[in-house]
Amino acid sequence: MTDMTPQQQQILLSLDLTISETDILHWLALDTPEQLSDEQLLAVLMVTNACYRAGFPLITDAVYDHQYLAQLQARDPQHAFLLQVEPEVASAKTVALPQKMLSTDKAYSFSEIQKWIERLRKAAADIELSEEDILIRVTPKLDGYAAFDDGQGLYTRGDGVRGQDVSRAFTRGMQVAMKGERGLGPGEIVISKSYFAEKLSEQFENSRNIQAAIIAEKNVEPSVKQAIDDGACVFFPFALLPNWTGHFAAVLTDFDDIIEPIWSSVDVDIDGVILETTHPELKSAMGATRHHHRWQIAFKVNDESAEVEVVSVTPQTSRTGRISPVAELVPTKLSGATISRATVHHYNMVRTNGVGPGAIVQLVRSGLVIPKIEQVLHAVTPQIPEQCPSCDTHLLWEADHLICPNKTDCPAQTENTLVHFFKTLGNNDGFGPKVIAKLLQQGVKHIHSIYALSQDDLLAYGFGEKTTFNLLEQLTVSRSVAVEDWRFLAAFGVSRLGGGNCEKLLQHHTLTELFTLDVATMVTIDGFAEVSAQAIVEGLANIKDEFFKVYNLGFNLALTPKLADGAGGDSILFGKQIVFTGSMTSGSRSDMEKSAKLLGAKIGKSVSSKTTFLVTGEKVGTNKINAAKDKGVTVLTESQYLELVD
Numbered sequence: 001m002t003d004m005t006p007q008q009q010q011i012l013l014s015l016d017l018t019i020s021e022t023d024i025l026h027w028l029a030l031d032t033p034e035q036l037s038d039e040q041l042l043a044v045l046m047v048t049n050a051c052y053r054a055g056f057p058l059i060t061d062a063v064y065d066h067q068y069l070a071q072l073q074a075r076d077p078q079h080a081f082l083l084q085v086e087p088e089v090a091s092a093k094t095v096a097l098p099q100k101m102l103s104t105d106k107a108y109s110f111s112e113i114q115k116w117i118e119r120l121r122k123a124a125a126d127i128e129l130s131e132e133d134i135l136i137r138v139t140p141k142l143d144g145y146a147a148f149d150d151g152q153g154l155y156t157r158g159d160g161v162r163g164q165d166v167s168r169a170f171t172r173g174m175q176v177a178m179k180g181e182r183g184l185g186p187g188e189i190v191i192s193k194s195y196f197a198e199k200l201s202e203q204f205e206n207s208r209n210i211q212a213a214i215i216a217e218k219n220v221e222p223s224v225k226q227a228i229d230d231g232a233c234v235f236f237p238f239a240l241l242p243n244w245t246g247h248f249a250a251v252l253t254d255f256d257d258i259i260e261p262i263w264s265s266v267d268v269d270i271d272g273v274i275l276e277t278t279h280p281e282l283k284s285a286m287g288a289t290r291h292h293h294r295w296q297i298a299f300k301v302n303d304e305s306a307e308v309e310v311v312s313v314t315p316q317t318s319r320t321g322r323i324s325p326v327a328e329l330v331p332t333k334l335s336g337a338t339i340s341r342a343t344v345h346h347y348n349m350v351r352t353n354g355v356g357p358g359a360i361v362q363l364v365r366s367g368l369v370i371p372k373i374e375q376v377l378h379a380v381t382p383q384i385p386e387q388c389p390s391c392d393t394h395l396l397w398e399a400d401h402l403i404c405p406n407k408t409d410c411p412a413q414t415e416n417t418l419v420h421f422f423k424t425l426g427n428n429d430g431f432g433p434k435v436i437a438k439l440l441q442q443g444v445k446h447i448h449s450i451y452a453l454s455q456d457d458l459l460a461y462g463f464g465e466k467t468t469f470n471l472l473e474q475l476t477v478s479r480s481v482a483v484e485d486w487r488f489l490a491a492f493g494v495s496r497l498g499g500g501n502c503e504k505l506l507q508h509h510t511l512t513e514l515f516t517l518d519v520a521t522m523v524t525i526d527g528f529a530e531v532s533a534q535a536i537v538e539g540l541a542n543i544k545d546e547f548f549k550v551y552n553l554g555f556n557l558a559l560t561p562k563l564a565d566g567a568g569g570d571s572i573l574f575g576k577q578i579v580f581t582g583s584m585t586s587g588s589r590s591d592m593e594k595s596a597k598l599l600g601a602k603i604g605k606s607v608s609s610k611t612t613f614l615v616t617g618e619k620v621g622t623n624k625i626n627a628a629k630d631k632g633v634t635v636l637t638e639s640q641y642l643e644l645v646d
C-alpha cells in the first residue's frame with residue numbers, strides 16, 4: 001500500500017486518534033481483518049470511512065464493506081459504529097467493468113476456422129481493406145480465472161459488464177506474469193502447472209481451487225500464499241501472451257505447425273488457442289454479438305464430453321493405502337481417443353453418487369489430460385469393498401476415503417511405494433512398475449534390498465543379461481547423480497511430505513535432524529499446523545529404519561539452503577513469535593519483520609498469549625505496552641531489540 005496523500009493525512013489528524021499513518025497502512029496491508037484486534041479494526045473503519053466521506057478513499061467500497069465492516073458485524077452486530085454509520089448502497093457487490101469482457105466463440109474443427117477466415121476476408125473487402133493487411137495473432141487460451149486489471153483494481157469478468165472487485169489478489173502479493181506492469185487490461189489469474197504438480201497437487205484437487213482461494217475474501221492458506229510469493233500464481237494479461245502473428249494465408253496452409261508450439265508455450269493450463277485479427281479497422285467493422293467478438297475465435301480440440309455407461313468399479317490400493325475407485329467404462333470415443341476407464345475422486349463419491357455397474361456418467365476430457373467423471377446422470381446402488389483388494393485387510397473410512405490400514409505388509413502399497421521412490425528421484429530409469437512387480441514376486445520388498453541386489457540375484461529372478469546390467473547401472477547412477485535432499489526425502493512417500501513441505505522443513509533442519517523433531521518444534525516452522533506436524537512426525541517414525549538403511553548407502557544429495565544460514569537455530573528469536581508496532585527509525589517495519597523471519601522468528605500481527613516479544617517503535621501508547629506485559633510478553637524498544645539480535 002502506498003503512503004497516504006496529504007489530504008488523507010489531514011483527515012487522520014482531524015480524527016484525533018493516537019494512531020499513526022504507518023499503523024493504519026500496516027493494518028490495511030494484512031491479509032485479512034481477522035488479524036486485527038478489536039481496537040485496530042475500529043480504527044481502520046473510522047479512518048477509511050472518514051477518508052471515503054471526504055472524497056479521498058483509502059480502500060475500495062467493496063473491501064470496506066465485505067472485509068472490514070463485515071468483520072466488525074461478525075464480532076459485534078450491535079456495535080455503536082455500525083449503528084452510527086448509515087449503510088452504503090448495496091451496489092458494492094459488483095462494479096462496472098472498465099471495458100466489456102465478452103466470451104469467445106469456439107471452433108472445434110479446422111473447417112470452422114476456414115469459415116471464420118472467409119468472414120474476415122469478406123469484412124475486409126467490405127471496407128476496402130487489402131488482403132495483405134489481414135494479419136492474425138495466435139495465442140494460447142488460458143484456462144484460468146478471467147479478470148480485468150485497470151491498474152487501480154482487479155475485477156472478475158462477472159456477466160461481462162459488471163464484475164466483482166478482487167483487487168485483494170494483488171494486495172496479497174500476486175504479480176503480473178512476464179514481469180509485466182499493472183493496468184494491461186483483460187487477462188487471467190493462472191498457476192504454474194509445474195509448480196502445481198510439484199508443490200500443491202497433494203493438497204488441492206486442481207488449480208481451480210487455488211484460483212478461487214487467491215481471490216476469496218477469507219484468508220489464503222499458507223501454501224497458496226507461498227505460491228503467490230514464489231511467483232507461481234500470477235495475473236497473465238492477454239497482451240503479454242506469447243504469440244504467432246502472420247498472414248491469414250499461412251494460417252490456412254500451416255495451421256497445425258502454427259498452433260502446436262503455441263499449445264505448449266506457457267507453463268499454465270490452457271484449453272485451446274485463440275485466433276484474432278489485429279487490424280483495428282477490421283475489428284471495429286466486424287464488431288461483436290452480445291456474446292463474443294466476431295474478429296476473434298477460439299480453437300479447441302480436446303474439450304468434449306460423453307455420456308458413458310459404467311461396467312464396474314474396481315478398487316485399487318495406492319501407495320498411501322487409500323483405495324482409489326477406478327470406473328471401467330463401455331469403451332467410448334472422446335476427442336480422438338478411446339476411453340475405457342476413469343478414476344472416480346474417492347469412494348465417498350462412489351457411495352453418495354451411486355457409481356456402479358449400469359450407472360451413466362458424464363465423462364469430460366479437457367486438454368490432453370485424463371478424462372474425469374464430471375457428474376453422475378443415472379445412479380445405481382454402488383458396491384463398496386470391505387477388504388483391501390491387495391491384502392484382504394478390512395478397510396476403514398477416513399473422511400472421504402476408504403483406506404487399507406495394513407501399513408507393513410500390503411503388496412499394493414509396497415509396490416507403489418517402491419515405484420514412487422524411483423520415479424520421484426527422477427535420475428534413473430528401469431525401475432518401473434513391471435520390474436518392481438517382478439522383484440516383489442521374488443520377495444524383494446524394500447528399497448534398501450533393491451540396492452543390495454547382485455548380478456546373480458537378478459539373473460536368478462529371470463532378468464536377461466542386458467537388463468540385469470542396465471538395472472545395476474541405474475542403481476549406481478541413482479546414487480551418483482546429484483539429487484536435491486528434499487526430493488530424496490519426498491521419494492519415501494510419507495503422507496503430507498511432498499516436495500514442497502520437504503523443502504520447507506529442510507530450510508530449517510538437516511535431513512537427519514528431521515527424524516528427531518517433535519510436533520511442538522515442527523509447528524514453529526511456518527506452514528505446519530498441528531495436524532500436519534502430527535502426521536509428519538508419525539510418518540517419519542514409520543520410515544525411519546528404512547530411510548537410514550537407504551540414506552547410509554551414500555547418495556549424492558544437494559542440500560537445501562538454510563534460511564538464516566549460520567544463525568537460524570542459534571538465534572534468540574528462533575521459533576519465537578514477535579510483533580512489531582509503531583514506526584521504526586532504523587529501517588522500515590517490513591524490512592525488520594523480514595530480517596526477524598530470517599532469524600527464524602514468526603511474525604505476529606497483534607499481541608496474543610503466543611507472543612514472546614513486542615518491539616515498540618515510536619508513538620506507541622502505554623495502554624498497548626501494559627496490555628502486552630499483562631499477557632506475559634517481553635516488551636522491547638527498537639534499540640533493545642537491535643542489541644538483542646546483534
Ligand SMILES: [Zn+2]
Binds near residue numbers: 317390392405410
Ligand atoms: Zn492392503
